[in-house]
Amino acid sequence: MGTKLTISRGEFLKLSATTGAGLVLGLYLPWKNQLAAQADQTFKPNVWVSIDTSGTVTIVMHRSEFGQKVWTSLPMILAEELEADWSRVQVVQGDLNPVYGGQSTGGSASVRTSYDKLRKAGAAAREMLISAAAQTWNVDRGECRAESGAVIHSPTGRKLGYGELVETAATLPIPEEVPLKDPKDFKIIGKSLKSLDGAAKIDGSVIYGLDFKLPGMLTAAVARCPVFGGTVASYDDSKARTVPGVRHIVPISSGVAVVADDTWSALEGRKALKVTWNEGAHARLSSEDISRTLREAAEKDGRSLRVAGDAEAALAQAETKLEVGYEVPYLDHATMEPMNCTAQVDKSSCEIWVPTQNPAAAHNAAQEITGLPDEAIKVHTLRMGGGFGRRLANDYARDAVEVAQAVTGPVKVLRTRDEDIQHGIYRPASYHHLKGGLDRKGNPLAWIHRASGPANAGFMIGPDSATYGIDLPYTIPNIHTSDITSELPVPAGPWRSVANTQLAFANESFIDELAHAARKDPYEFRRAYIKDHPRLLGVLELAAEKAGWGRRLPKGRYQGIAAHGCFRSYAAIVAEVSVDRRGRVTVHKMVCAVDCGIVINPDGVRSQVEGGITLGLTAALHGAITLEKGRVQQSNFHNYKLLTMRESPVIETYIVPSAQPPTGIGEPPVPPTPPAVTNAIYAATGIRIRRLPIDPKELQKG
Amino acid sequence: MAQISFIINGQRKSLDMDPDVRLLWVIRDSLGLTGTKYSCGMSLCGACTVHVDGDPVRSCVTAVSDVDGREVTTIEGLAEQNHPIHQAWIEEEVSQCGYCQPGQIMTAAALLAKNPKPSDKDIDQTMSRALCRCGTYQRIRRAIHRAAGEV
Known part of the structure; x- marks a missing residue:
């Protein structure tokens, strides 16, 4: 989502002002020459990096950190080219500002889209520091080299630290072209460096959105209609107003806000508030209705996405035919930190402090609500306890801006867990109608996939971008994929890996079904038809090798395999599971191979694989948001269960060495996780799971 | 209203x-110690875990009157003690978003105090009540073993 934000140069300088002298790099700014010209007098800061006279390197985090460790991996990219002393690097959060380009953090894109620009920013700083040293020593700059936060004059061994060079460097012209390092000389990129904020995350000092506080700040909780689309008919706040600490009762578009001195008072006040709801048109909606709607839609013709050959005609000729449906429910993100936002609004300005993946969305919401000009609205990105796509939406920022408009001073609006789960922006439910045919020899002849999902999810059930989505990596002569949407009132949005979560479950289950129908090994069957996709084949083969595909397993354990590419990266997983007589599934081990191009921080990649697999397993084993009478039935972690340590398998990660440009890793491990598990369950039981979450009743014996 | 006194991270507080106010909100809102997290409010996830007289307690369901005259330690207090568990967490690079980790560490520290050399099973049993959405469980297990080697 783009921002309409415009900003004056003076405003930029003020916004980004820091104390002390520093090296200025006005890179990527339309006014960069003016900035550079000013630099010798003012030492104004730059966009990505500044160095103070003590030699401390400060790198701006222009994206959001919520567990992907971009707080460390993005600075590593810049520090590599800068030849920085890593122990002298610190990171500061960049507020919403067009100088950084896009700041929405999603699509596993932070490293991919920042790699070139952060390398260039670091290299430009390095070259200026080398020139500054050469000028200081009055020597040929070709005799100087940068190393670990200093410039060294090679013939004499003289050395000047970056801090000693910044004032001179700041007077030099910014180079237009800068040489980049040969990857074979990388010292930082490719190393499993510890997170720069590792200690702060465990001593209580990191300030998450919910921890943010301003002097005189009020706290608010909102009573919301339990039915989607419902509105306030009337409310009685006589009791709520008597609750100690309650200051204001403010009707807003999403409900009625109780504003108080502190959290407890706001929650007690909300309890005492009586609201009568106009539940609206969806007060009878149930999950059965949704399921029926999606199934019926899948019988109609949808929007064709890929047509190769004549799939229906080929299917009619096929020796073996399969026709099945797969179904997945709505899912909540259930970030450990519930949604919250702090805002302060007066007649001429609006300031927002928000744990968001998308500060521009908060800005745009504030503008829409307040009507203030761009430059009167400021958005500060705060740390967040999990994102998974939920914080791309701005619904919770809207709440805060609306409440802040009605009160004086700053106010934080927070959601309780039940509210957070019952008023999410859910991963859409979907139904997938699959038909496939094999020839006499067991070769696949035809593949037909129609994906059916809610209209408000749009692309989130169909052809999700940046690699496979609904598309197939398998070479099949006749393919027809399509999608169709139905109007449903449940809010829907991106959830870690977006449409790939549903589509890979359908595709990777159905290719497994075809393999078994052809009486072939599911791994070998995939390999045979995946040949045109070497990187996917690479991860498939690596996962199979590392997992020992087909080896003798401990009694009762079985393997399943699945592979998928998304966001330009590739992941394959071999799951090892057992199923007991009562149908209970134990996932013992997940072996994952990934190819995400050049790796910045290998341990960071492993950490994301562990995270993606955990989220995928939670979806496979537990996850379902269901509706009854228009209401979400889940309310907390007792009925919207997260995976526990006891249920958590051993996760092994193997990275395909690559010289390809870096791509994302936050999302790609998620999609193959559920089908790897259900394929293993089939191997164990002969029962095909076609509906998530896995229902042990389907697997009970006798 | 009532007068409630307790020691928190070594300091006596009288409020x-x-x-009936839940201890969590007293710690966070009144005392400004925000390392103790709100997540479920129903003792289901463990993000709000603190120690009361050394025992792990879910502060989101504990009335502040329950700690009158007792000694409370939060993540900030534990961090000041240079507990080996913090270094173990850093070495194992456990945290992702980090939000649940103060509660995980408080739960794990209480486990180690009672059981200095816990088995995988002991760890799973205690830690399975402490939820993490990011997927840090296997690193938590390793970090506890690492800290156990040093406790």
Whole structure:
């Protein structure tokens, strides 16, 4: 989502002002020459990096950190080219500002889209520091080299630290072209460096959105209609107003806000508030209705996405035919930190402090609500306890801006867990109608996939971008994929890996079904038809090798395999599971191979694989948001269960060495996780799971 | 309103307040110690875990009157003690978003105090009540073993 934000140069300088002298790099700014010209007098800061006279390197985090460790991996990219002393690097959060380009953090894109620009920013700083040293020593700059936060004059061994060079460097012209390092000389990129904020995350000092506080700040909780689309008919706040600490009762578009001195008072006040709801048109909606709607839609013709050959005609000729449906429910993100936002609004300005993946969305919401000009609205990105796509939406920022408009001073609006789960922006439910045919020899002849999902999810059930989505990596002569949407009132949005979560479950289950129908090994069957996709084949083969595909397993354990590419990266997983007589599934081990191009921080990649697999397993084993009478039935972690340590398998990660440009890793491990598990369950039981979450009743014996 | 006194991270606090207020909100809102997290409010996830007289307690369901005269330690207090568990967490690079980790560490520290050399099973049993959405469980297990080697 783009921002309409415009900003004056003076405003930029003020916004980004820091104390002390520093090296200025006005890179990527339309006014960069003016900035550079000013630099010798003012030492104004730059966009990505500044160095103070003590030699401390400060790198701006222009994206959001919520567990992907971009707080460390993005600075590593810049520090590599800068030849920085890593122990002298610190990171500061960049507020919403067009100088950084896009700041929405999603699509596993932070490293991919920042790699070139952060390398260039670091290299430009390095070259200026080398020139500054050469000028200081009055020597040929070709005799100087940068190393670990200093410039060294090679013939004499003289050395000047970056801090000693910044004032001179700041007077030099910014180079237009800068040489980049040969990857074979990388010292930082490719190393499993510890997170720069590792200690702060465990001593209580990191300030998450919910921890943010301003002097005189009020706290608010909102009573919301339990039915989607419902509105306030009337409310009685006589009791709520008597609750100690309650200051204001403010009707807003999403409900009625109780504003108080502190959290407890706001929650007690909300309890005492009586609201009568106009539940609206969806007060009878149930999950059965949704399921029926999606199934019926899948019988109609949808929007064709890929047509190769004549799939229906080929299917009619096929020796073996399969026709099945797969179904997945709505899912909540259930970030450990519930949604919250702090805002302060007066007649001429609006300031927002928000744990968001998308500060521009908060800005745009504030503008829409307040009507203030761009430059009167400021958005500060705060740390967040999990994102998974939920914080791309701005619904919770809207709440805060609306409440802040009605009160004086700053106010934080927070959601309780039940509210957070019952008023999410859910991963859409979907139904997938699959038909496939094999020839006499067991070769696949035809593949037909129609994906059916809610209209408000749009692309989130169909052809999700940046690699496979609904598309197939398998070479099949006749393919027809399509999608169709139905109007449903449940809010829907991106959830870690977006449409790939549903589509890979359908595709990777159905290719497994075809393999078994052809009486072939599911791994070998995939390999045979995946040949045109070497990187996917690479991860498939690596996962199979590392997992020992087909080896003798401990009694009762079985393997399943699945592979998928998304966001330009590739992941394959071999799951090892057992199923007991009562149908209970134990996932013992997940072996994952990934190819995400050049790796910045290998341990960071492993950490994301562990995270993606955990989220995928939670979806496979537990996850379902269901509706009854228009209401979400889940309310907390007792009925919207997260995976526990006891249920958590051993996760092994193997990275395909690559010289390809870096791509994302936050999302790609998620999609193959559920089908790897259900394929293993089939191997164990002969029962095909076609509906998530896995229902042990389907697997009970006798 | 009632007078409630307790020691928190070594400091005596005396507060005149509604005795029903949950300890979590007293720690966070009144005392400004925000390392203790709100997540479920129903003792289901463990993000709010603190120690009361050394035992792990879910502060989101504990009335502040319950700690009158007792000694409370939060993540900030534990961090000051240079507990080996913090270094173990850093070495194993456990945290992702980090939000649940103060509660995980408080739960794990209480486990180690009672059981200095816990088995995988002991760890799973205690830690399975402490939820993490990011997927840090296997690193938590390793970090506890690492800290156990040093406790």
